[in-house]
Amino acid sequence: MKFALLSGRRVEAQPKLRAICPACSGEVIAKCGQHIVWHWAHSSKLHCDPWWESETDWHREWKNRFPTEWQEVPMVDARTEELHIADVKTAENLVIEFQRSSIHPDEVRAREDFYVQMIWVVDGRKNDFDRINFSNMRGQPDGNGVVQFHWFGRSTLFNRWHTFRPVFIDFGPGYGFWRILRFDPKSKRGLAILCEISAFVAQTSSGETELILVGGPATT
Ligand SMILES: [Zn+2]
Structure with a gap:
């Protein structure tokens, strides 16, 4: 993830920082290496959003075309409590997913059902x-x-x-x-x-x- 919460503010990963996942409130650790996109990773290994894919420069480039407050917006289904993080969610509740890896057609459908108003950028x-x-x-x-x-x-x-x-x-x-x-x-x-x-x-x-x-x- 690009953003995590530190003292209530959304911040980007910096070496040695620890912060809070804005979606699940779990602890996240900054991963800042020479050959990776700097990001936050859950200390519990498993990402709270099973649909999350590891971010590349391509993902970041796309997210950064939109205002930061629209990037990585947690969304919860009130009935099932299912939780996912939209790559971009606009002020009008349009979700844009930036997808790099292959996903099964069933998961394509599940994401469309969850986000409803959404667009795929592949x-x-x-x-x-x-x-x-x-x-x-x-x-x-x-x-x-x-x-x-x-x-x-x-x-x-x-x-x-x-x-x-x-x-x-x-x-x-x-x-x-x-x-x-x-x-x-x-x-x-x-x-x-x-x-x-x-x-x-x-x-x-x-x-x-x-x-x-x-x-x-x-x-x-
Ligand atoms: Zn989380």
């Missing part, structure tokens, strides 16, 4: 194959920036995000930030639209709900 720069493949498998953008693509090969990048919530894949500089409008896992054909990260941040921050209403790649 790390498409994890390996070079995915972003180069996507460049090769897509057509040229039409006047609106929309492309058709035909995904083949072994990568499950798209299948994992066959959801009813909006999915954006960040393939990195030179490869683009794409919203996946449609994807059919049988034919492996889909539609995507090239987006600008700054426009995405502005729109999600503005409280407009249009993005959510349109739905995800599995919406027909």
